[in-house]
Amino acid sequence: MEIGVDRLLCEANAVCVGLAPDVFDLDDEEELVIAPGPVPAGQVERVSDAVKACPKNALFITG
Ligand code: SF4
Known part of the structure; x- marks a missing residue:
């Protein structure tokens, strides 16, 4: 699993960081x-949770 972020959507609210x-x-x-x-x-489980929890839907799985 690899993760990417759409920087136009991300508002740096740190939900994923938490x-x-x-x-x-x-x-x-x-x-x-x-x-x-x-x-x-x-x-992987934590990151999957972060992808789902991002309030801006800015995270995506690239592979
Ligand atoms: S949770 Fe989403 S909007 Fe917030 S910092 Fe992470 S990627 Fe950006």
Whole structure:
């Protein structure tokens, strides 16, 4: 599983960061940062929850 974000939709409200902080973060400019590469197996459930919970539907699964 890999994750992408539509930056035009993301409003940096950190909902995903709260659900999967090992994969999502906000940088100093309030831009969402996603850990590079495939989502580790142990994080897949948390990341799936974050994709569903994003209030802007900005996250998508790329593979
Ligand atoms: S939950 Fe959605 S809108 Fe909020 S920071 Fe994450 S991707 Fe952006």
